[in-house]
Structures are given as C-alpha cells and as structure tokens.
Amino acid sequence: MSSAVTIVRxxxxxxxxxxxxxxxxxxxxxxxxxxxxxxxxxxxxxxxMFRNGQYLETPVSPSKNGYEASGIIEAVGPDVDSKWIGKAVSTVPGTFKLNEHGVYGEVAVVPFHGIAEYPSTLSYEEGASIWMQYLTAYGALVWLGKIAKGDFIVITAASSSVGVAAIEIAKAEGAISIAVTRTATKKAKLLELGADHVIVTDEEDLVVRVNEITSGKGARIVFDPIGGKILESLAAATAPKGTIFEYGALAPEPTPYPLFTALAKYLTIRAYTLFEVTPDPIFPKAKQYIFDHLASGAFKPIIDKRFRFAEIVEAHRYMESNAQIGKIVVTL
Structure with missing residues (x-):
C-alpha cells in the first residue's frame, strides 16, 4: 500500500x-x-457553496471538501470493530465537518457514526448518491411534514438530486407531486421520473398553475432550496395552514418574508436542513426507510453524468451550469 495518497483541497x-x-x-x-x-x-x-465561502461552515485553509463517498473500509480506529474492514459503505452528510473530514480523495477518514451500508445491488456510483438527497427529502416530507395520501407537494429545483428524491418519496407515500423547473428542457424527464405535474416557470405562472392543479386548494407542503423572490409566489400557492420548508439559499437575491400572505393563511415558513435529522433519534429510522425503499426498487438513484477523479474541477463547473437531472458522480 502506498505511503502517500492524493486528496482534493x-x-x-x-x-x-x-x-x-x-x-x-x-x-x-x-x-x-x-x-x-x-x-x-x-x-x-x-x-x-462551501468552496465559494458561502456555506454554513467557514472553510479553514487548506480545506478539504466533499460529503458523499462510497468505497471499502480498509482500516479502523482502535475502538472500532475490525470486522468492518472490507465492507462496502457510503458516508452520510451531516455527521461530520467538511473542514475536518471532507471525502474528496483516494481515501477518506470519517467518523464511524458517519458511515452506512447500502443494498448490495447498488453500484459504487449509486452508493455515493443516496444519503444527502434521500435524508434531506425524508426529513422535511416524512418526518416533519407527515405527508399523506392525496397531499399536494410543490417541489422546486425539481431536477436536482434532492428534488428527484422528493418526487420518489411523494410517490411512495401516495402524495401528488408538483415539480417546478425553469425551462421546458427538463419537463419530459421529470414526468418520466414520476412527477405527477410539472410547472415550467419560464412559460407558466406558478400560482395560477398550482391553483389549477389543486382546484384552488393550494399545496399543503412546499419543498424549496431556492429562496429569494420565488418565496412570495410559493406562499401564494400554499394552502391555508400549509408549510413551506426552506432548505437552501440558491437565489442570488435576498429572501423577502411574505408577511401578509403568511398572516392571511396561517402559514408555517420553516428553515430546515439535513443537519436537523442526523443528530435526532429519528436518524436510524430514516436510514432504514431509505435502505428498504432502495432494496425494493421504489427508490433508484439517478446519475446524470460521471467524471473521472482527475476531472473534478470540470465536474464542479458542470454542477454550476445547472444542466443536470439527478446526481453528478466522480469515479476513482
């Protein structure tokens, strides 16, 4: 075994x-x-966002990066059972800091509590495409949102890996997904992936279309990683006493609070991230839910494009282009 390894910082x-x-x-x-x-x-x-210095964690130079990796355990710390050596696992975001345990590299050292096994039917690429998307969507929709059969769920940035996972979870729970995307180029694929409805905001009025789809009731749950001005439209499209989960900040502009709409409808506009799920007692149940649905085939990680490790800069650029539907994977 080599005495030196390559990592990305x-x-x-x-x-x-x-x-x-x-x-x-x-x-x-x-x-x-x-x-x-x-x-x-x-x-x-x-x-x-972390690489740009715009994330919840501030980079400390030289900084590691990367939340999700799959591979084989080749060594364990003194208090970890050696029986884990040789097992295929993936890393779970929200269980470690990027500065300390970022996984971009030929090897990754992470906390034992930050790994999970996945169904053996999945490839390494699929194994690296699980926990961020499904845990994030599970926490908002199943754990906190308690979605049920017949609920209307608006999912913005629907072509992202988390968006696709939210579509799958809505389907598994019998809810009705309304996927939102900017351009028509992704509409057919989102319908193919299971979205019940797709709204193209460059061509359609989001509020009008949600009202048409829901017969004027509005959506009980909105799942949004964008923020910014779209929040006003989302609030207008939400049902009375509905909940908007804001789990990101992709918009380049500030996010206005739609006070009068929220007051008129008794809305809950709730900040949420994956980091709420992983330390909670719900975490093992969430992992089991995802494992079981992966094993049954109800969930299928969608890989948009693969890059080699030497092409990780190009992979980052591709993600910034917003062209992908599903996960971008780097292989070693």
Missing part, C-alpha cells in the same frame, strides 16, 4: 479552479474513525 475560496490535488501521507484513522478506499464521490450543491 482548496487553499482559498473562489471558482472551481481553486480545487487542487495535494499529496499527503496516508492518514490513519483515530479514535472512533474509519478509513475508506474511495471508489466514487457524489457531488452536492453544498460543496460548491
């Missing part, structure tokens, strides 16, 4: 070009940690 914030390949000594797992020989990486929007 950035020494200053900025565009994708700040990502660089650094050689470091092979790291040994410490107390409560495991080392994974990485086979695939699943990219997430949070990693773009």
């Amino acid at each position: 950035f020494h200053k914030t900025g565009s994708a070009d700040v990502l660089q390949f650094d050689q470091i000594p092979l790291p040994e797992p410490g107390q409560g940690e495991v080392r994974i020989r990485v086979k695939a990486l699943g990219l997430n929007r949070a990693e773009i």
Whole structure:
C-alpha cells in the first residue's frame, strides 16, 4: 500500500479552479474513525457553496471538501470493530465537518457514526448518491411534514438530486407531486421520473398553475432550496395552514418574508436542513426507510453524468451550469 495518497483541497475560496490535488501521507484513522478506499464521490450543491465561502461552515485553509463517498473500509480506529474492514459503505452528510473530514480523495477518514451500508445491488456510483438527497427529502416530507395520501407537494429545483428524491418519496407515500423547473428542457424527464405535474416557470405562472392543479386548494407542503423572490409566489400557492420548508439559499437575491400572505393563511415558513435529522433519534429510522425503499426498487438513484477523479474541477463547473437531472458522480 502506498505511503502517500492524493486528496482534493482548496487553499482559498473562489471558482472551481481553486480545487487542487495535494499529496499527503496516508492518514490513519483515530479514535472512533474509519478509513475508506474511495471508489466514487457524489457531488452536492453544498460543496460548491462551501468552496465559494458561502456555506454554513467557514472553510479553514487548506480545506478539504466533499460529503458523499462510497468505497471499502480498509482500516479502523482502535475502538472500532475490525470486522468492518472490507465492507462496502457510503458516508452520510451531516455527521461530520467538511473542514475536518471532507471525502474528496483516494481515501477518506470519517467518523464511524458517519458511515452506512447500502443494498448490495447498488453500484459504487449509486452508493455515493443516496444519503444527502434521500435524508434531506425524508426529513422535511416524512418526518416533519407527515405527508399523506392525496397531499399536494410543490417541489422546486425539481431536477436536482434532492428534488428527484422528493418526487420518489411523494410517490411512495401516495402524495401528488408538483415539480417546478425553469425551462421546458427538463419537463419530459421529470414526468418520466414520476412527477405527477410539472410547472415550467419560464412559460407558466406558478400560482395560477398550482391553483389549477389543486382546484384552488393550494399545496399543503412546499419543498424549496431556492429562496429569494420565488418565496412570495410559493406562499401564494400554499394552502391555508400549509408549510413551506426552506432548505437552501440558491437565489442570488435576498429572501423577502411574505408577511401578509403568511398572516392571511396561517402559514408555517420553516428553515430546515439535513443537519436537523442526523443528530435526532429519528436518524436510524430514516436510514432504514431509505435502505428498504432502495432494496425494493421504489427508490433508484439517478446519475446524470460521471467524471473521472482527475476531472473534478470540470465536474464542479458542470454542477454550476445547472444542466443536470439527478446526481453528478466522480469515479476513482
């Protein structure tokens, strides 16, 4: 085994070009940690924001990056059962800090509590495309939103991996998904992936279409990672006593609070992230729910495009283009 490995770090914030390949000594797992020989990486929007210095965690130079990896455990810390060596696992976002345990590299050292097994029928690429999307959607829709059969669910940025996962979860729970996308280029694919309705905001009025679809009732749940001005339209499209989950901040402009609409409808506009799920007692139940639905085939990670490890800068650029439907994966 080589005494040195390559990882990806950035020494200053900025565009994708700040990502660089650094050689470091092979790291040994410490107390409560495991080392994974990485086979695939699943990219997430949070990693773009972190690289830009616009995330919940502030980068400390030189900073690691990356939440999701799949691979084989090749070493364990002194207090971790050695029986885990040789097992295929993936890493779970929300269980570690990017600065400390980012997974972009030939190997990744992460906390033992930050790994999970996945169905053996999945490939390494699919194994790296699970937890961010499904846990994020599960937490809002199933755990907090308690969606039920017949509920109307508006899902913005629906072509993202989390958006696609939300469509699958809505279908599994018998809810009616209303996927929202900017351009018509993604409409057919979203319908193919199971969306019950698709609204193209470049061509259609979001509020008018939601009212048509729901016969004027509005959506009980809105699942939105964008924020910004669209929140006003989303509030107008939400049913009385409905809930809007804001789980991101992709909009370039500030997010206005739709006070009068919220007052008139008794709306709940709730900030939410995956980090609420992982430390909660619901976490094991959430993981089991996702595992079971993956094993049954009800959930199927959608991989949009694969890049080689040497192309990780190009992979970041591609994510920033917003062209993808589903997950962007880097293979090693």
